[in-house]
Amino acid sequence: MSHPVLDPRVAPPFPVAALPVLRNPQLRKNVAHATDVIQAKRARLVAEKADWQALRDSGAAIRDHVLDNLAHYLEQFEERCTAAGGVVHWAGDAAEARTLILNILREERADEVIKIKTMTSAEIQLNPFLGENGIAAHETDLAEIILQLGQDEPSHIVVPALHVNRSQVREIFARTMGLPDLSDDPQALTAAARAYLRKMFLTVPTAISGANFLIAETGSVVVVESEGNGRMCLTLPRTMITLAGIEKVLPRYQDLEVMLQVLARSATGERMNPYTSVWTGVTAGDGPQRFHVVLLDNGRTGILRSRRERQTLRCIRCAACMNACPVYRQTGGHAYGSVYPGPIGAILTPQLMNLEYAQSLPYASSLCGACYEVCPVKINIPEILIDLRAAVTERERAEERRFFDPMYVGLRMANKVFASASRFRAAQRMARLALRPFTGKDGWIRRLPGYASRWTMSRDLRGVPQQTFREWWAERNRKAMR
Amino acid sequence: MRASLFITCYNDTLFPETGQAVVRLLERLGVEVEFRPAQTCCGQMHANTGFRGEAFSLAKQFVRLYADAEAVVIPSSSCVAMVRDQYPHLLAELGTDALRREFETLLPRVHELSEFLVDVLQVEDVGAYFPHRVTYHASCHGLRALELGDRPLRLLNHVRGLELATLENLDRCCGFGGTFSVKNAEVSSAMLSAKLQDVLATRAEFCTALDNSCLIHLGGALHREYAPMRTIHMAEILASTQDAPAEMV
Amino acid sequence: MSRSVSTRAAILDRIRAASSASPAEIPAACAALPRNYGRHGQISANARIALLIERLREYDAEVAECAPGEIVQAIARVIESSGRRALVAPPGLPREWLVSACNWKIDDYLTHDEIEYAEGVVTGATCAIAESGTIVLHHTPAEGRRVLSLLPDWHLCVLRASQVVETLPEYFQRCGSPPALATFISGPSATADIEMTRIKGVHGPRFLNVLIVHDIVTN
Numbered sequence: 001m002s003h004p005v006l007d008p009r010v011a012p013p014f015p016v017a018a019l020p021v022l023r024n025p026q027l028r029k030n031v032a033h034a035t036d037v038i039q040a041k042r043a044r045l046v047a048e049k050a051d052w053q054a055l056r057d058s059g060a061a062i063r064d065h066v067l068d069n070l071a072h073y074l075e076q077f078e079e080r081c082t083a084a085g086g087v088v089h090w091a092g093d094a095a096e097a098r099t100l101i102l103n104i105l106r107e108e109r110a111d112e113v114i115k116i117k118t119m120t121s122a123e124i125q126l127n128p129f130l131g132e133n134g135i136a137a138h139e140t141d142l143a144e145i146i147l148q149l150g151q152d153e154p155s156h157i158v159v160p161a162l163h164v165n166r167s168q169v170r171e172i173f174a175r176t177m178g179l180p181d182l183s184d185d186p187q188a189l190t191a192a193a194r195a196y197l198r199k200m201f202l203t204v205p206t207a208i209s210g211a212n213f214l215i216a217e218t219g220s221v222v223v224v225e226s227e228g229n230g231r232m233c234l235t236l237p238r239t240m241i242t243l244a245g246i247e248k249v250l251p252r253y254q255d256l257e258v259m260l261q262v263l264a265r266s267a268t269g270e271r272m273n274p275y276t277s278v279w280t281g282v283t284a285g286d287g288p289q290r291f292h293v294v295l296l297d298n299g300r301t302g303i304l305r306s307r308r309e310r311q312t313l314r315c316i317r318c319a320a321c322m323n324a325c326p327v328y329r330q331t332g333g334h335a336y337g338s339v340y341p342g343p344i345g346a347i348l349t350p351q352l353m354n355l356e357y358a359q360s361l362p363y364a365s366s367l368c369g370a371c372y373e374v375c376p377v378k379i380n381i382p383e384i385l386i387d388l389r390a391a392v393t394e395r396e397r398a399e400e401r402r403f404f405d406p407m408y409v410g411l412r413m414a415n416k417v418f419a420s421a422s423r424f425r426a427a428q429r430m431a432r433l434a435l436r437p438f439t440g441k442d443g444w445i446r447r448l449p450g451y452a453s454r455w456t457m458s459r460d461l462r463g464v465p466q467q468t469f470r471e472w473w474a475e476r477n478r479k480a481m482r
Numbered sequence: 483m484r485a486s487l488f489i490t491c492y493n494d495t496l497f498p499e500t501g502q503a504v505v506r507l508l509e510r511l512g513v514e515v516e517f518r519p520a521q522t523c524c525g526q527m528h529a530n531t532g533f534r535g536e537a538f539s540l541a542k543q544f545v546r547l548y549a550d551a552e553a554v555v556i557p558s559s560s561c562v563a564m565v566r567d568q569y570p571h572l573l574a575e576l577g578t579d580a581l582r583r584e585f586e587t588l589l590p591r592v593h594e595l596s597e598f599l600v601d602v603l604q605v606e607d608v609g610a611y612f613p614h615r616v617t618y619h620a621s622c623h624g625l626r627a628l629e630l631g632d633r634p635l636r637l638l639n640h641v642r643g644l645e646l647a648t649l650e651n652l653d654r655c656c657g658f659g660g661t662f663s664v665k666n667a668e669v670s671s672a673m674l675s676a677k678l679q680d681v682l683a684t685r686a687e688f689c690t691a692l693d694n695s696c697l698i699h700l701g702g703a704l705h706r707e708y709a710p711m712r713t714i715h716m717a718e719i720l721a722s723t724q725d726a727p728a729e730m731v
Numbered sequence: 732m733s734r735s736v737s738t739r740a741a742i743l744d745r746i747r748a749a750s751s752a753s754p755a756e757i758p759a760a761c762a763a764l765p766r767n768y769g770r771h772g773q774i775s776a777n778a779r780i781a782l783l784i785e786r787l788r789e790y791d792a793e794v795a796e797c798a799p800g801e802i803v804q805a806i807a808r809v810i811e812s813s814g815r816r817a818l819v820a821p822p823g824l825p826r827e828w829l830v831s832a833c834n835w836k837i838d839d840y841l842t843h844d845e846i847e848y849a850e851g852v853v854t855g856a857t858c859a860i861a862e863s864g865t866i867v868l869h870h871t872p873a874e875g876r877r878v879l880s881l882l883p884d885w886h887l888c889v890l891r892a893s894q895v896v897e898t899l900p901e902y903f904q905r906c907g908s909p910p911a912l913a914t915f916i917s918g919p920s921a922t923a924d925i926e927m928t929r930i931k932g933v934h935g936p937r938f939l940n941v942l943i944v945h946d947i948v949t950n
Binding site for chain 1: 738739741742743745746747748749750752754757760761764765766767768769770786840843844847860862863864865870876877878881899900902903906909910911912913914915916917918919920921922925926928930933934935
């Protein structure tokens with residue numbers, strides 16, 4: 001299979017990108033299995049939590065409050081983090097962030113770094129950039145190792161290698177770690193990863209992390225994880241660099257009481273994930289003595305501008321939406337052409353790119369609403385998808401693209417038709433006539449030409465009945481009046 | 483009680499038997515049914531594909547048409563969701579204050595069919611007879627946007643002779659999604675294929691729902707597969723009696 | 732340098748242009764946010780401890796209990812049955828807990844390699860949350876630097892019953908001022924990255940032992 005492209009600027013549109021995945025039963029099976037498992041665990045835990053809806057309400061309210069007052073909370077975070085010995089940097093876009101991080105690493109004379117999994121670093125395409133500049137970036141999260149050694153790309157923001165099964169992992173590890181006799185038992189695979197990483201943890205002096213949350217009140221960073229590689233990276237090295245989107249901030253330490261309760265249940269279907277670490281600046285004698293935070297904009301301030309769309313930034317990266325999504329279940333994450341796939345990706349990715357790219361993503365949804373139902377911070381994803389479709393359409397009309405697109409032609413015509421009942425009746429009669437040649441003796445249509453063949457590729461269509469409802473009603477009235 | 487039927491553009495053209503069933507059912511329950519011929523479409527297709535201005539003009543048409551109706555009954559959850567969830571935004575953005583006020587007084591009088599039966603007429607046993615094995619698919623708009631809950635099942639449970647077969651993964655989307663079914667035809671078909679596995683596993687004779695949009699998609703695949711199952715809108719089951727059984731179209 | 736400064740200003744300007752809230756109202760707005768979720772425990776102290784033990788055992792942590800006067804014996808028993816002898820301890824751990832059967836290294840800025848060669852570590856804790864089986868360390872002198880409870884493969888955590896709360900919000904209420912460092916531990920490390928099969932023991936201690944000291948007088 002060709003290497004997936006997760007750059008929205010060059011990725012193929014969703015309907016095209018989905019095709020090879022749909023023809024890959026193993027991949028679809030892996031994705032369905034993984035999402036089913038987390039969904040089932042999540043459902044059980046949510047059912048036992050009587051105050052689940054109240055937690056969602058508070059989660060949404062706290063995140064909205066932060067976004068309403070983002071400048072205040074970011075400045076507070078910066079002040080407290082700096083007072084505690086951290087150095088805070090601001091990056092307007094991906095290129096600035098990459099350069100800032102490179103400069104820090106150069107000052108440290110680092111030729112390698114260990115990384116805690118962070119989608120934000122994938123968003124700014126950090127690893128290839130560091131590689132080009134002679135710095136090896138070693139992923140330490142098990143899923144990220146599987147992807148790095150397998151030269152693959154993440155397909156999910158919490159379980160990035162969910163599209164890979166155990167025998168595929170075995171093959172990757174056996175080949176790259178030189179372990180020809182490795183079994184495919186997950187226990188053995190995990191043990192191999194543990195051994196492979198132990199030395200790295202103890203010797204590489206520089207680490208890069210993301211942040212699940214930034215606490216404004218204290219200037220602290222919060223990292224939520226399962227394996228312990230995070231704890232290794234944020235404790236053992238001499239220098240730590242944390243890259244965080246500006247929207248990650250929470251007002252107070254206490255606000256974690258809401259976020260931690262909803263995050264683990266939503267992300268992995270656990271009451272609490274194995275390890276959550278909180279640290280503040282630099283603590284003498286404990287952990288990295290040099291600490292940098294790079295705050296990243298990269299399109300987030302653009303999203304803030306819209307009152308309705310800004311709820312996109314409430315996201316706490318739990319991935320419950322993609323676990324619930326029936327579209328994602330069939331296509332997996334690579335089809336979205338972005339490090340943020342699934343429902344959240346369908347709204348976040350195009351907005352981060354100011355709608356110049358990823359324009360097919362808002363249409364990659366049947367608007368079923370399952371995502372909204374599970375979102376711990378109540379992001380109304382279907383509503384935003386519809387708004388983005390309107391925005392994309394406006395652009396296309398302004399640029400006079402797609403004027404002759406059959407869908408657009410059809411919709412423009414339909415609107416004229418719907419404007420008057422008599423035109424509508426005429427159109428109904430025309431449709432009946434036009435479809436008659438395609439209608440079989442049993443009253444069903446098996447094949448339609450042109451754009452409409454997209455329907456008949458997998459479904460028949462019952463022919464247009466001889467009498468519409470309104471014709472029947474009119475006739476009934478005439479009969480009644482006699 | 484006088485109810486004004488908004489048949490919906492696609493039911494009018496493709497599923498007139500559903501509208502006929504709604505009329506038969508409501509008249510049997512003592513409701514006077516009227517049909518305003520000026521009606522066409524609620525505008526959902528346009529709104530969901532990004533044609534806001536066009537959707538707004540249809541919204542305005544709808545609000546004006548039914549301003550004085552005692553009740554508006556719609557046998558389609560997605561159209562009701564359009565009115566409830568999207569009309570407020572469209573009217574806020576593009577409408578006048580007067581129009582918004584008209585809409586606000588109209589909104590409580592707009593009902594999906596099962597809502598009208600259970601909440602307004604306060605009836606669950608509509609006197610129906612349909613001696614077949616039936617499975618029920620919960621359309622996404624009905625389930626999540628309208629929160630119909632167990633109203634549909636309560637109605638089905640009172641249908642004499644009906645054997646209800648539970649559908650696994652009842653709340654998973656069938657993949658229709660309006661224009662999604664052609665814009666993303668392959669993904670829509672993959673979702674349909676998965677849904678069909680669950681539907682066929684019920685060994686039911688009929689698959690029913692409150693939305694013909696889901697059923698045109700499911701039914702189209704069942705027919706393509708020569709499956710021993712057909713689709714039928716719930717209105718037709720509820721309208722079916724021993725003396726006047728549902729017509730198998 | 733100046734580039735970062737101007738970027739900072741540009742970002743903050745863009746943010747402010749998108750907001751309308753006045754800074755003076757922020758604390759009040761924050762305090763007025765809805766918080767109707769459970770913030771107090773509902774169950775008795777005994778039930779709380781029982782729940783904690785159940786949750787810890789679900790995570791395959793080993794749990795022992797003792798009365799306050801028997802801590803030292805209990806610690807000795809737990810360590811003995813583990814077969815481990817070369818242990819590290821934080822500087823603030825009570826001296827009497829350093830049972831004689833073991834070779835102890837007290838952490839006075841031990842090197843990472845020295846800690847890596849230890850077979851286990853004994854620490855206290857700040858709090859435990861019964862609902863999720865979570866132990867919270869604030870890395871006080873009795874709990875030790877973070878590396879101490881990270882590198883050794885075996886961790887014995889001595890927890891007083893009075894430190895146990897039922898819900899997460901109760902931990903935050905007890906906090907007073909937020910700690911500079913905190914680690915929340917909910918079972919030994921695990922991954923579900925391979926086919927969603929939960930595998931224990933990737934990094935971090937693979938063996939977690941909890942000794943609960945019943946220091947609450949209950950009816």
